[in-house]
Amino acid sequence: MRSLRIIFSYIRKYPKLVVGYFSLNLLSATFSLISLTMLAPFLTLIFGLSQGGTVKASRFSIGEVTDNFYAYLTALTSTEGGKITALGIICIIVAGTILMKNIFLYLSLFLLTPIRNSIINDMRTDMFRKILELPIGFFNEQRKGDIMSKLTNDLQDVEFSTISFLESFFREPLLITLYLFAMISLSPELSVFLLLFLPIAGLIIGRIGRSLKKVSTGVQIKLGEILSTIEETLGGIRVVKAFNAEAQQLNRFQRENNELFTIKNSANRRRDLAMPVSETLGILAVCCVLYYGGTLVLQNDFGLSGPDFLTFIAIFTQIINPLKAFSTASYNIRKGAASIERIQHLIQEEQSVKEDENPISIKSFNESIELRNISFAYPDKTILHNINLTIQKGQTVALVGASGSGKSTLADLIPRFHDPSSGEVLIDGVNIRRYKLKDLRNLMGIVTQEPVLFNDTVNANISLGNEQADPDEIIKAARIANAHSFIENKEDGYMTRVGDRGSKLSGGERQRVTIARAVLKNPPIMILDEATSSLDTESEKWVQDAINNLMKDRTSIIIAHRLSTVRHADEIIVLQEGCIAERGKHEDLLLQNGIYSRLVNMQEMK
Numbered sequence: 001m002r003s004l005r006i007i008f009s010y011i012r013k014y015p016k017l018v019v020g021y022f023s024l025n026l027l028s029a030t031f032s033l034i035s036l037t038m039l040a041p042f043l044t045l046i047f048g049l050s051q052g053g054t055v056k057a058s059r060f061s062i063g064e065v066t067d068n069f070y071a072y073l074t075a076l077t078s079t080e081g082g083k084i085t086a087l088g089i090i091c092i093i094v095a096g097t098i099l100m101k102n103i104f105l106y107l108s109l110f111l112l113t114p115i116r117n118s119i120i121n122d123m124r125t126d127m128f129r130k131i132l133e134l135p136i137g138f139f140n141e142q143r144k145g146d147i148m149s150k151l152t153n154d155l156q157d158v159e160f161s162t163i164s165f166l167e168s169f170f171r172e173p174l175l176i177t178l179y180l181f182a183m184i185s186l187s188p189e190l191s192v193f194l195l196l197f198l199p200i201a202g203l204i205i206g207r208i209g210r211s212l213k214k215v216s217t218g219v220q221i222k223l224g225e226i227l228s229t230i231e232e233t234l235g236g237i238r239v240v241k242a243f244n245a246e247a248q249q250l251n252r253f254q255r256e257n258n259e260l261f262t263i264k265n266s267a268n269r270r271r272d273l274a275m276p277v278s279e280t281l282g283i284l285a286v287c288c289v290l291y292y293g294g295t296l297v298l299q300n301d302f303g304l305s306g307p308d309f310l311t312f313i314a315i316f317t318q319i320i321n322p323l324k325a326f327s328t329a330s331y332n333i334r335k336g337a338a339s340i341e342r343i344q345h346l347i348q349e350e351q352s353v354k355e356d357e358n359p360i361s362i363k364s365f366n367e368s369i370e371l372r373n374i375s376f377a378y379p380d381k382t383i384l385h386n387i388n389l390t391i392q393k394g395q396t397v398a399l400v401g402a403s404g405s406g407k408s409t410l411a412d413l414i415p416r417f418h419d420p421s422s423g424e425v426l427i428d429g430v431n432i433r434r435y436k437l438k439d440l441r442n443l444m445g446i447v448t449q450e451p452v453l454f455n456d457t458v459n460a461n462i463s464l465g466n467e468q469a470d471p472d473e474i475i476k477a478a479r480i481a482n483a484h485s486f487i488e489n490k491e492d493g494y495m496t497r498v499g500d501r502g503s504k505l506s507g508g509e510r511q512r513v514t515i516a517r518a519v520l521k522n523p524p525i526m527i528l529d530e531a532t533s534s535l536d537t538e539s540e541k542w543v544q545d546a547i548n549n550l551m552k553d554r555t556s557i558i559i560a561h562r563l564s565t566v567r568h569a570d571e572i573i574v575l576q577e578g579c580i581a582e583r584g585k586h587e588d589l590l591l592q593n594g595i596y597s598r599l600v601n602m603q604e605m606k
Helices: 002-011 015-037 039-046 064-077 082-133 136-141 144-186 188-235 237-242 246-272 274-299 306-347 407-412 437-442 458-462 471-480 484-488 507-521 537-551 586-592 595-602
Strands: 368-378 381-392 396-401 422-427 444-447 525-529 555-559 571-576 579-584
Touching: 002 082, 002 144, 002 306, 015 082, 015 144, 015 306, 082 144, 082 306, 144 188, 144 306, 188 246, 188 274, 188 306, 274 306, 368 407, 381 407, 381 555, 381 579, 396 407, 396 595, 407 525, 407 555, 437 444, 444 507, 444 537, 458 471, 458 507, 471 484, 471 507, 471 537, 484 507, 507 537, 525 537, 571 586, 571 595, 579 586, 579 595, 586 595
Parallel strands: 396 555, 396 571, 444 525, 525 555
Antiparallel strands: 368 381, 368 422, 571 579
16 A cells, blocks of 8 residues: 555664664563463363373463473372462463553554654654745645645644554564464464454455545545635634625635545444444454354363363463454545555655756856747746847836736746746856856845745744844845835834734835835845735835835846836836737837836826
């Protein structure tokens, strides 16, 4: 099973813990078996089944140890009061072996805990690392709720299935093997009879388990859809309330929640079938063994004594629990297999933006950015067509056009958030695919239309990606971004927590903090994606002044909605349906009386 291979790929990272866990389980199982084999001499002693003044040896033997023990009991019972002493010795041995069994069992579980938690910890880390590595295009196609579900519900499901699997995989086979060895020693005939019955039970249990995996996959998919609904509703709660859409959102949630209810009922019913099925099959096996074994004892066909037969039954009753645990674990691992495969699908997601096998380093930007014959398309839509554009160092280039014309996609190609479908992007004459991704992105600062802040302090948000930044450098960056004054007026200054997505700050304040972040990075190339389009007039002035400070002595690419912000650009690129329709300075484009002129007139800017 593929899911088992995945689990083992994580388990083998901890060989010492695994060997220790296996060894402790072996010791626990051995002492458990010794305690059970004491039943034969106990019955012989109690019921006077000795022959010729000796305690009849059991058919189960482990060599000289067993022979010497029975010889000692025989010698002891021939003395006055020796039977009582022998009985006491047997009881002490049973109590001692049970104590040792449970001590080693606890120690094995003590080692299992870090193994189990390490597997889940490593899986969670691998998933989060992969999320950070995946290109932006991946998140445009995926539901955030489904990704969150994989990080939470799927991992929880794997944790549950892993726990039962690890406990059963290493311990139960040991117990089953040792018990079978003892049973075969006591009665090969009964053991063969029993082994003919077990494969039938395994087929029945396996058939139910296979059906469980399919249902479990449906549960996890539906959980992802519900999380997406919750995330979308929380993110748009203002709009929901403004449009009195509470009932509509509630109906949507209830519909998905009811579907989950139905699927989970089906999954849980199949899972719960494991215990009664395995127990029923176990009792049927016991009854068959009792009848067949009883006839062997009564007819004395194979020399099986009553104490040995009862010992056989006692061991067999003990083997049922490991078999039940193993069957339950097989149900759980099949249920968890659906989650493991969803997790692996994320971890193994194809990385469309790959670093060159032998990347070259770039520490400075010296000449130009060139987009040569660039086209970009998604599977169902073409965004850019044959774009050719050169941006010299120190220039400010503006990208304008209607929504959907490809402005943001074009800008995203420069830091390699996407790779073009055809053509190439060059910096200083070298295709950016050849550069180290980290070095390439170190050359660039980005300020987006919607300020992205994390639920941390102002200080931490400004120093994002530069945790070793000096406090004086952070303050200097904030001054350049016109943010220092409002930060200082906060109760905790730079240690003020900004809230979820910066909710404790105004729109203009949030944007100035992100500009301070870009200033602190001090990149030679700036990409400004409609950084003032969502602000009021006063906030726009503060932010625009901050942007002007940021752009000094830098190469700047501005995606503009408000054309008043780009009239002084060295070149304005007008995009229409993914093509360059017009290009030139502000005054020249106005004289052409084309698309740009029409856009300017629509904004009543002359």
